Amino acid sequence: MSHPRPSPTAWHRPMVARLSDEKHRTATMLELFFDLCFVTAVAQAATAFEHELAEGRIGHGVLGYAMVFFAIWWAWMNFTWFASAYDTDDVPYRLLTLVQITGALVLAAGASQALQQEDFTVITWGYVLMRLAMVTQWLRAARSDPERRSTCLRYAIGIFVVQVGWVVRLALPEDTGLATFAVLVLAEIAVPAWAERKATTTWHPHHIVERYGLFTLIVLGESITAATGAVRAALDSHAALGDLAALVVGGILTVFALWWLYFARSASVHDRLTTLRMALLWGYGHYLVFASAAAVGAGLAVNVAHATGHGHLSDRASAAAYTVPVAVFVTVVWLLHHRAGGLRRAADALHPLAVAAVLAATFAPSPVLVTGIITALLIAATLILAARSETPGTPGTSGTHETPDAPEPSGTPGTPDS
DSSP: OOOOOOOOOOOOOOOOOOOTTTTTTTOOOOHOOOOOOOOHHHHHHHHHHHHHHHOOHHHHHHHHHHHHHHHHHHHHHHHHHHHHHHHHOSHHHHHHHHHHHHHHHHHHHHHHHHHHHHHOHHHHEEEHHHHHHHHHHHHHHHHOOOOGGHHHHHHHHHHHHHHHHHHTTSSOOGGHHHHHHHHHHHHHHHHHHHHTSSSOOOOHHHHHHHHHHHHHHHHHHHHHHHHHHHHHHHHHTTTOOOHHHHHHHHHHHHHHHHHHHHHHGGGGHHHHHOOOHHHHHHHHHHHHHHHHHHHHHHHHHHHHHTTTTOOOOHHHHHHHHHHHHHHHHHHHHHHHOOTTTTSSGGGGHHHHHHHHHHHHHHGGGSHHHHHHHHHHHHHHHHHHHHEEETTTTTTTTTTTOOOOOOOOOOOSSOOOOO
């Protein structure tokens, strides 16, 4: 049976499941601290990615960034969904979460080495440390939650076996590195679907949406920080402010628009997170949201370096380092928030058109500024069409207010798809 979370911190509490419809379920201070520590790893990965792009190693940089960011995202996501169901906030829970934070810091320390030199030793041990702490949490839940004991044990066993695989991978020949990485990634993402196939954990839809939104905020903030550092470095090298003005304005417009775009519809997304299928789609899809958001800052830094005569990329390659992650972010957020299964209104076509325009901006004289203007116009057009649709008697609206998307058909929260 599920119970609401008791209030003050205790030395020990049974790790019973929290209610999936618990009232006033919000992120805790420990979760926010967890996110802030994790963004250190995001910053290190983005900085290393920027360095690889600036040196002209585009393919190597993109592949390495994708691999390193998977470790960051997957460890963060697993903790987030577990905490939504089993946050007891007792001393063992807090200590194990602090162990995971320590692992995140180790992972951050090894991010540059893994991305630039393909040496995954440090990052692997940091990742395994986080994941083994997660195994302990699942074993605690299995002991205290008999209704979902098999699910919790499946998680613990699945995670542990895959961690053995990551450690073994370190001893394998280098030429097997990419293949074994792909196999272990598939094993990692298969564990939740396997574990929850009979009885799902009681994650809280409102809480999950809030947690993802908060981490998106932090990653977008990291993009601003990275861009600010790049501009400051350029000014320290006596670059003219006029040469950087278009980059600064375009970067600010873009990040503001990405924030607006993400949170324009995220408040109603929890209505659709009522099935295991939708939960997996939402959770897994955010790999591209987080990775592209962090890459926007790296791409802006690359363009600042290019504008001041540093780096080894061509004009088009430098521009693509910025426009491509922006296009990916807009596309994935549109798919996750707006469910682009059918284009029924004029507003539904705005995002694909904006994505095409952003990619075309790669060939513009000032790609960052043009991208910022395009994304700002996307927000403006969306607001105008939304206002028109809410005005009675507006042609094409039948004099009615626009209704939100209907939730996916399902049973009660916490029940897997049949």
